[in-house]
Amino acid sequence: MNTEKAYAAYLDQQDKLADFRHEFYIPHDTIYFDGNSLGLLSKRAEQAVHDIVESWKTDAIDGWTNDDQPWYYLSEKLGAMTAPLIGAKPDEVIVTGSTTSNLHQLTASFYKPAGKKAKILADTLNFPSDIYALKSQLKLNGFDPAEYLLQVESEDGNTLETQNIINAMTDDVVFIVLPSVLYRSGQVLDMKTLTREAHKRGIPIGFDLCHSIGAMPHQLSEWGVDFAFWCTYKHLNAGPGSVAGLYVNRKHFGQEPGLAGWFSSAKEKQFDMAHVLTPAPDAGTYQIGTPHLLSAAPLLGSLEMFYEAGIDNIRQKSLELTQYLIELLERELTDYSFTIANPRDTATRGGHVNIEHPDAARICKALKADGVIPDYRRPNGIRLAPVALYNTFTDVWDTIQILKTIMIEERYKFFENERGIIA
Ligand SMILES: Cc1ncc(COP(=O)(O)O)c(C=O)c1O
Ligand SMILES: Nc1ccccc1C(=O)C[C@H](N)C(=O)O
Incomplete structure (x- = not known):
């Protein structure tokens, strides 16, 4: 060379x-060289923050419905803008919450223990926050994580073997969460094969895309991945603590979210103020409360650049x-x-x-x-x-x-x- x-x-x-x-x-x-922890600020993201502050200043409550960038639909709009990065349909993606709170939401929604058939499969190399979330969800369901959380071991301390993960998809596993890219070694897991194998066994599977979104393409809908979640402050350059995202495959539309709030509502029903939830018909139903607009806005600027590049x-x-x-x-x-x-x-x-x-x-x-x-x-x-x-x-x-x-x-x-x- x-x-x-x-x-x-x-x-x-x-x-x-x-x-x-x-x-x-x-x-x-x-x-x-630390964009995999916190991406840099772009002028477009900065402008988007200025714009929303300006809109708050001048529109106040009318900002929710103003003409050019209504806050009420911003999470859906950003979800649709994110969708091409992960190979999803626009309504399968919503910008909401944090990585970890989204994992809690998705686990509360798709982890369905049936008697003793109740184990969650993860791995020993994932980021600790995911493991903490899965353990707390098991505990909330009355299961001891020591017995009910299976974590696939690594042979070399850095990477995972696809076959070892498949071998761990035993009869008692009802839910699988894995990273798309390991935060330490940067290994990309074979999401397509893992999804196919999980589905052969009837197990829903989802991925933490924190280290892959914005760095590489994905084909989540085509692979049939059930759900995914990610942060937007690394490769998506939306700033420290920027609002995260999640994806739910259309085949799961029509269910109530495990953790509901009024922003889980169908948009046109939300202000009916009924005590019975009418869930949004799409991934929007996995939202809980009022969106964190000031920390979502930078994505408007930064996602545009991904589209252009x-x-x-x-x-x-x-x-x-x-x-x-x-x-x-x-x-x-x-x-x-x-x-x-x-x-x-x-x-x-x-x-x-x-x-x-x-x-x-x-x-x-x-x-x-x-x-x-x-x-x-x-x-x-x-x-x-x-x-x-x-x-x-x-x-x-x-x-x-x-x-x-x-x-x-x-x-x-x-x-x-x-x-x-x-x-
Ligand atoms: C793979 C992975 N999951 C989760 C997180 C953290 O989650 P949160 O954005 O909720 O702090 C990180 C990094 O902070 C991460 O690298
Ligand atoms: N959210 C943070 C807050 C403070 C400092 C670092 C982070 C990270 O994101 C670390 C990253 N997830 C990592 O892969 O190490």
Whole structure:
């Protein structure tokens, strides 16, 4: 491979998505590789926040029904704008809640224990919040999580084998929740096969798309996935605590949500103020209360960019960036005990690279001190997410050189090898 800096510049010149970078605020003098934790602010997202504040200022209560962007329908509109990113129909998606509250809602709606046939299948590598939510749902139903939550083990500590997950779909399992992409290793699970196998056994299955939405395409409706949920503050760049999303396959329409509230209502019935709920006929029924409009608004700006860029183009550039990062790392840093812990092949490699090193925590601190923003994940992972909409091939090249200098000069030894409060 060509390891010259000029080659990185050449790749940037060829990049069809290069112009989008200019729409983002890049924290100055840094190479931002943490978009898989918090995506950057774009000018369009910022404008969308200004617009809704303006609408509150000038329209007040009439903002709910004003002509250009009625708040009353914003969650549905944003859901429809999100749908192409996950291969769903517009009415199968709603922007609402948080990742974890949406998982609670979907579990309350689709986990249907029948006597002792009541187990939930998850995995040992998922993000803790999902596991906490599943355990609390089991407890609410009177089941001991120690017995009723099955968690598929990883053979190598980083990835999951499709066949092991399928083998765990036993007779007593009635509900399955898995991540689309593992938050640490970035492995993409085979959602299509897992859904087919779950359905052969009559088990509903859903995915946490936090680390895949906005980084790669999905075909949820075509695969028949029952439900999914995600955050919007990572690859979707909608800001810290921005409103999350969920998907429910049309075949489940017409049911009441497990956790109801007045925003679960059919829109035209909601203000009848009846004490009997008329559920919305679509994914909108999984909403509970008044939408958090100020934290949903940024999506209006940021989703537009995904539409313009095209999710297939985003995935292609993302794969090129991660491939370039892996190859440079292997060429330039062979002597420094790094292991690449994410899958290599393009079918199972997500949007970030995870490199392991015994000094990972302090190498991350040294990278930050030198203007590269990664994050550290226990026990020994350095996550680097080169994001298609705002990172460049030159960012990747520079990062490898900075990392090489840190290792040669042992600059990481100035820091404690312990995580900070967040990363
Ligand atoms: C896979 C996954 N699920 C859930 C969460 C968190 O959920 P919430 O957005 O509710 O904080 C994260 C990250 O914060 C995550 O990476
Ligand atoms: N929500 C957050 C709030 C504060 C700090 C980080 C997060 C993250 O999202 C972490 C991310 N889910 C991760 O994959 O590590």
